[in-house]
Amino acid sequence: MGLTPPATPKKSCEEKEYELCLIDGVEGSCxxxxxxxxxxxxxxGGGRVLKTWKVTLDDILRAVPEIVTYKKGKxxxxxxx
Numbered sequence: 001m002g003l004t005p006p007a008t009p010k011k012s013c014e015e016k017e018y019e020l021c022l023i024d025g026v027e028g029s030c031x032x033x034x035x036x037x038x039x040x041x042x043x044x045g046g047g048r049v050l051k052t053w054k055v056t057l058d059d060i061l062r063a064v065p066e067i068v069t070y071k072k073g074k075x076x077x078x079x080x081x
Contacts, residue, residue, distance in 0.1 A: 017054040023047040033060075 018034045025043025029050070032038060061067055 015056055015058075017056055018060070020053045020055050021049050022051040024050050 019032075021032045023030050023032060023040075023043050025041060025047035026045065027041035027043075030037060030040030030043055030047070033055075037043075
């Protein structure tokens with residue numbers, strides 16, 4: 001009888017990791033989060049990844065706490081329609 005490896009616990013949304021990248025493009029450097037361009041010139045035709053970091057949703061929410069307020073405000077507005 002073989003041993004079954006223990007189940008890997010699922011990570012909560014706060015523990016899930018996202019990739020933050022610093023990319024060097026033709027027009028300059030930019031930042032992407034989870035393959036979504038968020039700052040700097042768009043690296044048309046590709047670019048070279050200079051650095052990557054793993055961040056959690058908790059990291060992002062601590063850096064930009066207004067995200068929670070903004071999302072709640074949009075949900076409240078939708079519910080009032």
